[in-house]
Amino acid sequence: MAVKTNYKKNGTNYFRVSAVLGTDSKGKRILKEFYGKSKSEAEEKKREYLEGIKNGLNIDTKRVLLGELIHTWLFETIRVSDRIKPTTFEKYEGLYRNYVKDSPLYSIKLSELKALQVQRYYNGLSDLGKSRNLIENLNKLLKQFFNYAVDEGYLSKNPCLGKKIVIPGEKKPRKEVQHFSDEEIGILVSNLKDNRYSELILLSLGTGLRRGELLALTWEDIDLKNKIVKVNKSLAKVYIIAGDGSKERKQIIQVPKTRGSIREVSFPDNLTSIFKDIRIKQRRDRLKCGESYEVSDYVFTTSSGSLIDVTNLSHAWEHLLKKCKLPHKKFHALRHTFATKLFENEVALKTVSELLGHSSIDMTANTYTHVIPKQKSDAVEKLNYIFAKN
Incomplete structure (x- = not known):
């Protein structure tokens, strides 16, 4: 039995239905036409369209590509938001540029997007050897974008919510x-004499502050009387990305990564003299440089008074480890050493977590699994007296 049609275009028969969307300024009806291979198919397209409008969907959705809208969202909304740090936007832009811009997702129309398409793309990335962590970060970005698309009426629901998407990989x-x-x-400390960064290294070891937190410290943050360091900002070296996509590498001072990172950290009495040594060193540097010295309130500066460049610090750190004939470890290992020594000296988990500025106790426990089991074992051993033979 032949399927009934009522419209022919380019030699192909279709069934056409129309819907009245309202009237224009002159009172003329605004019509929208829908085509299908059968009446039921055309009516279904009409129903979906009108239902979408009813639910607040943008009527231009059918022409919007996922890649185009996510670019617009990133550069015209996220980039200028005061809630997004430059380091975060740099990460987002990299995910978009490497895993959306030239990917199969880019040219998908939002009106036709299905969770299965996203899943297949993730599966393909996994097959190419991309890490589970990378795919998780991409999914977090897309989930955030799809929430925006739903709010703006481009989608009726977020395809990445719930259990629709499974992150592949082990x-x-x-x-x-x-x-x-x-x-x-002991080896490290004994080789710090005449090292430009000796005080920085010792304070990292004695306070557990992150590298960026140390480099952003000002003298106003140092309370020598009460032996407290106030942590409220961080230095980072990032690409500042303009609206046209151009980049410039800069060092910036920004707020810490989490609310818990804003904290006060006590330091051992033996470190008090280090701050006095830094003051003396800065005065000497200023006398040598004269008017060319960059006067600031920062605790850690170069010989000319400017902020320490993190790249230069990394090179100097590598050189120091080679001099000490120690295996390579990141500068961040000093922070881990601080925490490890606290646990070995039976400092409570909650206290260590607060000193490190972690967002939760769970994060601290998961990070230092290498030392916490021994701490638990030692604690249990203290109960031996109960079972001691008389």
């Missing part, structure tokens, strides 16, 4: 954090 066991042994600490 979860890798957490690597044990790098830290220095007592012997290595």
Whole structure:
């Protein structure tokens, strides 16, 4: 039985139905036409369209490509938001540029987007050897974007919510954090004489502050009387990305990564003299440089008074480890060493978490699994007296 049609275009028969969307300024009806291979198909397209309008969907959705809208969202909304740090936007832009811009997702019309298309793309990335962590970060970005698309009426629901999407790839066991042994600490400290960054290294070891937090410290943050360091900002070296996509590498001072990172950290009495040494060093540098010295309130500066460049610090750190004949560890290992030593000296988990500025106790526990089991074991051993033979 032949399918009934009522319209022919370019030699192909269709069934056409129309809907009245309202009237224009002259009172003329605004019509929208829908085509299908049968009456039921055309009516279904009409129903979906009108239902979408009823639910607040943007009537231009059918012409909007996922890649185009996510670019607009990133550069015209996210980039200028005061809630997004430059370091975060740099990460988002990299995910878009590497995994959306030239991907199969880019040219998908939002009106035709299905969760299965996203899933297949993730599966393909996994097959190419991309890590589960990378795919999770991409999914977080897309989920945030799809929420925006729903709010703006481009989508009726977020395809990445709930259990619609499964992140492929095997979860890798957490690597044990790098830290220095007592012997290595001794070797490191003994080789700090005449090192430009000696005070910085010792304070990292004695306070557990992140590198960026240390480099952003000002003298106003140092309370020598009460032996407290106030952490409220961080230095980072990032690409500042303009609206046209151009980039410029800069060092910036920004608020810490989490609310918990804003904190006060006590430091050992033996570190008090280090701050006095820094003051003396800065005065000497200023006398040598004269008017060319960059006067600021920062605690850690170069010999000319400017902020320390993180790249230069990394090179100097690598050179120091080679001089000490120690295996390579990141500068961040000093922070891990601080935490490890606290646990070894039976400091409570909650206290360590607060000193480190972690967002939760769970994060601290998961990071330092290499030392916490021993701490638990030692605690249980203290109950031996109960079972001691008389």
